[in-house]
Amino acid sequence: MSKIAADPSHPRYQSLLMRHRLEEARKKGMLAGSALIAHGRGEAFDYLLGEQTISSALIATRQALAHLSSAKHPVISLNGNVVALAGEEVLQLAYHLKCPVEINIFYRTPERMEALFNHLNEIKQQMGLDVEILGAESNARIPGLEGPRANCCKQGIFESDVILVPLEDGDRCEALVAMGKTVLVIDLNPFSRTARMASVTIVDELTRVLTNMNEILSSGENLQLTTNFQNEQILQAAFDHIGTVLTP
Amino acid sequence: MSKIAADPSHPRYQSLLMRHRLEEARKKGMLAGSALIAHGRGEAFDYLLGEQTISSALIATRQALAHLSSAKHPVISLNGNVVALAGEEVLQLAYHLKCPVEINIFYRTPERMEALFNHLNEIKQQMGLDVEILGAESNARIPGLEGPRANCCKQGIFESDVILVPLEDGDRCEALVAMGKTVLVIDLNPFSRTARMASVTIVDELTRVLTNMNEILSSGENLQLTTNFQNEQILQAAFDHIGTVLTP
Numbered sequence: 001m002s003k004i005a006a007d008p009s010h011p012r013y014q015s016l017l018m019r020h021r022l023e024e025a026r027k028k029g030m031l032a033g034s035a036l037i038a039h040g041r042g043e044a045f046d047y048l049l050g051e052q053t054i055s056s057a058l059i060a061t062r063q064a065l066a067h068l069s070s071a072k073h074p075v076i077s078l079n080g081n082v083v084a085l086a087g088e089e090v091l092q093l094a095y096h097l098k099c100p101v102e103i104n105i106f107y108r109t110p111e112r113m114e115a116l117f118n119h120l121n122e123i124k125q126q127m128g129l130d131v132e133i134l135g136a137e138s139n140a141r142i143p144g145l146e147g148p149r150a151n152c153c154k155q156g157i158f159e160s161d162v163i164l165v166p167l168e169d170g171d172r173c174e175a176l177v178a179m180g181k182t183v184l185v186i187d188l189n190p191f192s193r194t195a196r197m198a199s200v201t202i203v204d205e206l207t208r209v210l211t212n213m214n215e216i217l218s219s220g221e222n223l224q225l226t227t228n229f230q231n232e233q234i235l236q237a238a239f240d241h242i243g244t245v246l247t248p
Numbered sequence: 249m250s251k252i253a254a255d256p257s258h259p260r261y262q263s264l265l266m267r268h269r270l271e272e273a274r275k276k277g278m279l280a281g282s283a284l285i286a287h288g289r290g291e292a293f294d295y296l297l298g299e300q301t302i303s304s305a306l307i308a309t310r311q312a313l314a315h316l317s318s319a320k321h322p323v324i325s326l327n328g329n330v331v332a333l334a335g336e337e338v339l340q341l342a343y344h345l346k347c348p349v350e351i352n353i354f355y356r357t358p359e360r361m362e363a364l365f366n367h368l369n370e371i372k373q374q375m376g377l378d379v380e381i382l383g384a385e386s387n388a389r390i391p392g393l394e395g396p397r398a399n400c401c402k403q404g405i406f407e408s409d410v411i412l413v414p415l416e417d418g419d420r421c422e423a424l425v426a427m428g429k430t431v432l433v434i435d436l437n438p439f440s441r442t443a444r445m446a447s448v449t450i451v452d453e454l455t456r457v458l459t460n461m462n463e464i465l466s467s468g469e470n471l472q473l474t475t476n477f478q479n480e481q482i483l484q485a486a487f488d489h490i491g492t493v494l495t496p
Contacts, residue, residue, distance in 0.1 A: 023281055033271055040288020044437070047289075189292070239494055246487055246494070 015043065015051070018085055018207070025084030029115040032107040035081050038167070045188035046205050048242045053212060056237030057204040059226075061212050064164065064184040064200045066223040071162035071182070074099040078135075079106065082166045082206065083116050087123045089210035090166075095129045096217040102156035103135035106169065108148050144175040166206055173197045190238035201231055203238040263291065263299070266333055266455070273332030277363040280355040283329050286415070293436035294453050296490045301460060304485030305452040307474075309460050312412065312432040312448045314471040319410035319430070322347040326383075327354065330414045330454065331364050335371045337458035338414075343377045344465040350404035351383035354417065356396050392423040414454050421445045438486035449479055451486040 007013065022039055025031050053061075068074045076094055078101050083090075094101045103116050113136065120133055138151035140158035149172065152158050163176060166186040170193030176183045177197055185198040186209050195201045202209050216223070255261060270287055273279050301309075316322045324342055326349050331338075342349045351364050361384065368381055386399035388406035397420065400406050411424060414434040418441030424431045425445055433446040434457050443449045450457050464471070 019282070019285060022285075034267070036284035037267060037270075037288035037291065040285035040290075041292040041295075042288075043285065044289040044292030047439070191295075243491060243494055246491055 014207075021084050022081070025080070025119070028119065029111055030084055030119060031080045032105070032112070035084075039081060039085075042167075042188045042205070045190075048245055049188070049203070049205075049238070050241075050245055051205070053204050053208050054238065054241050056234050056241070057202055057209070058212065060200050060202040060231075060234045061204070061209055062216065062223060063226055063229050064202060065213055065216055066225040067162045067182050067184060067200065068097050068099070068164060069223050070225065071099075071160075073160045074162045074164070075134075075156050075160040076101045077104045077157055077163060077165040077168070078102065078116075078120075079104065079167055080112065080116060083119055086166075086207045086210050087120055088127065089207055089214065091120065091123055091127065091129050091131050092214050093210055093217070094131045096214060100132035100134050100156055102153050103133065104152055104157060106149060108151070142172065142175050142179065144178055145172060150175075166209075168194050168198075170194045170197060190235045190242075195235060198231065200229070201234055203234065262455075270329070270332050273328065273367070276367065277359055278332055278367060279328045280353070280360070283332075287329060287333075290415075290436045290453070293438075296493055297436070297451070297453075297486070298489075298493055299453070301452050301456050302486065302489050304482050304489070305450055305457070306460065308448050308450040308479075308482045309452070309457055310464065310471060311474055311477050312450060313461055313464060314473040315410045315430050315432060315448065316345050316347070316412060317471050318473065319347075319408075321408045322410045322412070323382075323404050323408040324349045325352045325405055325411055325413040325416070326350065326364075326368075327352065327415055328360065328364060331367055334414075334455045334458050335368055336375065337455055337462065339368065339371055339375065339377050339379050340462050341458055341465070342379045344462060348380035348382050348404055350401050351381065352400055352405060354397055356399070390420065390423050390427065392426055393420060398423075414457070416442050416446075418442045418445060438483045438490075443483060446479065448477070449482055451482070 022036060074097055076090060076099060078090060090101065103113065105112060117136060124131060134153040134156035138153060140152050140154040141150040142152055157163060160181060162182045164184045168185050173183055173185060173194040174197045182199045184200045185194050186202045186204065186206055187195045188203060188205060189195060190203045270284060322345055324338060324347060326338065338349065351361065353360060365384060372379060382401040382404040386401060388400050388402040389398040390400055405411060408429060410430040412432045413421065416433050421431055421433060421442040422445045430447045432448045433442050434450045434452065434454055435443045436451060436453060437443060438451045
């Protein structure tokens with residue numbers, strides 16, 4: 001890690017820390033080839049948001065938490081970048097919610113799966129968090145997807161009623177919505193198909209969202225579903241915010 | 249290369265081709281760790297431009313070409329991503345302009361420099377382009393920069409009056425401007441410090457710009473410097489364009 005990134009008061013600390021985590025994950029074989037490019041796209045959109053949690057994102061975060069807290073079978077789906085960038089934060093969240101996580105990756109190889117499991121298990125042990133990690137073996141398929149991308153766990157994603165899928169791809173988001181699930185996504189790009197397909201879209205950076213979620217859950221705040229929640233309004237607020245950032 | 253990327257009629261062909269070139273370059277050791285993240289950031293901004301050359305970018309492209317054509321000592325500075333993404337296009341441009349190129353990278357290691365030289369020399373030979381490739385040994389320093397980043401070639405960057413630096417970093421752009429050079433940059437992010445510091449900023453994707461430049465030069469068009477060229481107007485036009493794209 002560079003000297004800059006070791007100093008939390010540095011204005012680029014958070015961004016450099018995320019790059020460092022990705023670099024370490026890459027060395028461990030946890031990432032697909034497209035992972036770093038995807039992260040760079042996210043960085044650009046975060047820049048346009050002003051690298052902050054905007055108020056509409058916090059509304060969506062609370063709505064997502066209310067869904068997760070009242071779900072019968074909540075689950076958190078994890079890909080390589082989520083494990084790399086926010087392994088600790090996501091296990092803390094699952095622990096708070098008493099729900100399993102499922103490693104479910106697009107480019108599935110035994111080596112990548114093993115590297116991801118090892119990384120999460122290490123964190124689990126270090127932090128003493130009792131969380132079920134699914135995904136090692138798939139025994140169900142998501143209808144509407146082809147090939148290995150459809151594979152999932154029956155007792156995890158397949159039977160879930162509410163699913164948090166940070167950094168999801170559009171196809172899978174659409175397929176999960178078509179299964180009748182409440183799909184909660186974290187996506188810095190408010191224009192993406194994922195952002196437009198989801199039940200609740202949190203337009204914010206992954207670790208900020210998970211930190212916010214953990215803080216809200218720890219505070220004991222009473223979470224209530226907003227019945228007239230409109231995801232289009234959340235997206236519109238993100239567009240509008242970017243518009244104000246872009247106006248010199 | 250995936251099947252999708254092998255089909256030029258595929259709507260994502262160009263984008264997938266660029267990723268393929270980066271992947272190949274990574275395998276050859278041509279890229280720094282941050283190269284893919286930087287590319288992803290560019291992808292996001294190109295998405296906001298509509299993945300097209302906007303009219304203000306074409307105006308800036310012509311102004312840049314007019315500067316290069318009328319320069320006494322023009323030079324093109326190349327980093328790893330430029331060599332990886334547009335090695336052919338940039339050597340063609342240097343050949344048209346009868347100017348040298350200089351490999352000048354931020355994270356300089358003998359292995360990376362060798363990989364970049366080998367890649368360019370291979371293209372040079374295949375295409376039969378007689379272009380001088382500088383940068384193997386540095387014998388001058390850019391004032392205002394610290395450490396190895398300041399290193400450059402006396403007969404290249406140091407003595408140039410007009411310099412094209414695609415995908416440049418802000419510090420170096422500022423230092424080159426401070427040397428009194430006319431600095432021409434290609435940057436998809438119109439908000440970057442590089443974009444704001446440069447003499448001429450082309451807010452467009454690298455290979456589109458170089459292809460446009462080569463076509464304009466081949467056409468024999470009479471290139472004239474616009475005396476009242478205002479780079480702020482070029483940037484403003486890019487902001488405005490993104491604003492229209494963002495308005496749903």
